[in-house]
Amino acid sequence: MRTVRYELLHEDTATSARLGRMITPHGAVDTPTFMPVGTGGSVKAMLPEEVESTGAQVILGNTLHLMLRPGHALVKSLGGLHEFAQWPHSILTDSGGFQVFSLKELRKITEEGVAFVSPYNGSKHMLTPERSIEVQEALGTDIAMAFDECPGADEGKAYVVKSMHRTTRWLDRCIAARTQPEKTSLFGIVQGGLFEDLREEHAGTLIERDLDGYAVGGVAIGEAKDDMVRVVQHTTRFLPKDRPRYLMGVGLPGDLARGVSAGIDMFDCVVPTRNARTGRLFTSEGLVIVKHAKNTEDSRPIDENCGCPTCARFSRAYIRHLWMTNEVLVHRLTTMHNLWFFGALMGRIRAAVKDGTLPALTRELVERWG
C-alpha cells in the first residue's frame, strides 16, 4: 500500500479541476487543499487547534529552517515534528532546495549538492539529496519533497535541459536514500521551465519512478501569470490521475482558482500569514489595510461576511489600535482571519468544482485579486 494514497472523487468537465481525498499516515485531506506555512515549527502566532479550525488539514514545514534550528536530530529525539509542534494532522516538508538557492551569495551549487553558509551564525553546511531526505525523515514528515534544482525564469533552454537532468539524478539519489518509505512518502518535482516539450519529457521521467505525488516546480516565481497557468495546465496532462499534484509557493486567491482549474490538488504559500503580519487582510470586499486611518473609528468587523473568531467579536477600530500600539495580540487576530479566509476560499473552490461553476468563480477571483 502507498504511504500517501489519493482517491479521485470528481472531475470537472469545463476545466481540468478535480476533487479528491488524500490519505497520509496522519489522516485525510480534502483536495484541492491549501497548506499554511509553519516555517520553523509553528504557523506564526497560531496554536495548532486554531490552524485546524481554519480548515487546514496539512501544514508545510521548512527543512532548511528546522535543520539549522533546532536541528532535525533534536526534533527526532523528541518524537518528530508532529509531536514537537503538537500538530496531529498531516505535514509536508519542502526539500530545503528552494530556500538554500535563495541564499544567493551564501551558496554554491555543484553536482554533489549545495554548499551554504547559515544566515543565523555563519556556520558552513552542505545540502544534498541524501541530506535532505535524512532531515525530512528525521522530522517524521508525511510527505517529503525531492531535492531539486530550480533554474531561474530567465534561463535559456540549454541550461534548463542541463538543470532538469541534474534534478533527475538528484531525484534518484533521494529515492536511494529513503529509509522509512512506509512512514514518509516522496513527491517528485517536474521541472522544464517554460518549455512544453521539456515538461512532457520530465513528467514522463518522474512517472517511471512511480512516486506518491508530483509537484510542478519552477513556475511560482518570476513568471507571468498566463505563462504559469499554461505550463501547469500542460504539465498536469501528463501526470497520472491517481496521484496528487502540488503547485509550490502559490498563491493569491486568483492563482489558487487558476491552479485548480489546471488540475492542481495542493498549494502552499506564505501570503495569508505574512500579509497578516504586515496588516494586509483578505476580505469579501477586497484587501483591508489595518493601519489605514479610515479604520480608526470603524466598529464593523474586518469582514462582515466572515465567520472567523476575529470577525465574530473584534472591531476594525480595536484591531487598528492594537496595530498602532504594537500589541502582539494583533498578529493572532489578523493571522486567524487570513487563514480562515483561505480555508473558506478553498471550500468555495471545491464547491464550485462540484457544481461546475469554477470558471465563473475563477474569473471573479482573478478580477479581484490578480
Place this chain on the structure above:
Amino acid sequence: MRTVRYELLHEDTATSARLGRMITPHGAVDTPTFMPVGTGGSVKAMLPEEVESTGAQVILGNTLHLMLRPGHALVKSLGGLHEFAQWPHSILTDSGGFQVFSLKELRKITEEGVAFVSPYNGSKHMLTPERSIEVQEALGTDIAMAFDECPGADEGKAYVVKSMHRTTRWLDRCIAARTQPEKTSLFGIVQGGLFEDLREEHAGTLIERDLDGYAVGGVAIGEAKDDMVRVVQHTTRFLPKDRPRYLMGVGLPGDLARGVSAGIDMFDCVVPTRNARTGRLFTSEGLVIVKHAKNTEDSRPIDENCGCPTCARFSRAYIRHLWMTNEVLVHRLTTMHNLWFFGALMGRIRAAVKDGTLPALTRELVERWG
C-alpha cells in the same frame, strides 16, 4: 445600593487575611484576587477567554495609555473598554497618576494637576483629578482610582504631610467630578509614607468620604519588604471591614501572601505578563529561564505540576526553540503559563485562608520567591 459591593465571608484568626466577594456592575470577584494588567486594551498576547481561563475575574487598564492611544473618546464611542476589548468581566483602571509621575523629565506637578509631554509624539497634556475621572468614566471602568500624588520613598515627613493633604484635595475634586456613580465606582488611596500616624490620619480622612473601596498607596516601589508589610498591616487596621482593600503594583508570590496576611483583597502587577515576555517562568520548582541551554532537549513541560494549556502539551525544548527563533507564538505560551500560575496561586492562598494555613504558605512563598 453601592456600585461595588463587598461581602466579607471569612476572617482568618492567625492573620488579618479575609475571604470575600466583590460584586461590580460586571460580575462577582472572589477575593483575595490578582488582576492581570491589560495596559492598552489587551492583556499582552492573550485573548479575553484565555485570561478568564486563568481564573482572573477582573483586569486592570491603564488610563494614561488609553487616553493617549486610542483616546478615551474613541473607546467611549465604541461602547466602552469592555466592548472595545471584548472583556465581559470587571475592569479597574488606574488614575494615570503613577504613570505620569514616572515620566520624570516630561512632567510638572502643580496644585492643578500634572502637565506632561506624550512619550509617543511629544504632544502636551494635562492630567488633573477631573480629567482622570472624565477619562475613566469614558472608558466605562467598573472601578476608577482617585488621582493621587505618590511621594518618593525617601521623602521626609514634612513633604509627605504636604503631599497627603494635596491627595485629599485631589480626591475631593475627583468626587465632585463624578457623573456616573451608578456605573463607575471610586476607590480612594491612603497615603502617608512610612509614618504610621499619617497613615491612620489619612485612612480616617478617606473613610469620611464613604468610598466603595480603599487602596494602600505608595508602598510597592522602593520600600524594603518589611516596611511595606508593616505599613500595609497598620493601614488596613483603620479601614472598614465592608469595603475591599487594594494594594497597587504588588507583586511577587511572597508579596501576595504577605499582603493577604496584612488584610489586602486585591492586587495587580505586570510581573506574570512581563516576565513571560522576557522568558522567565514561575513554576512549582522555582523560576525557569526559557532560554537556558539545559532546556534544549528537555521533553518535560515547563512545570509538571501545572494544569495550564501550555504545560498540558508543549515541551521545554519546543518553547525554548520558539524563543531562540523569535517565534511570536512563544509569548502566548509563556504568558498563559505565568497567568495560570498566578491564578492558581491565588486559589491556594484563598484555600489557606479558609483552612487557617496561610502563615505556613506565606513562609513557603517568601522563602522561594522573596
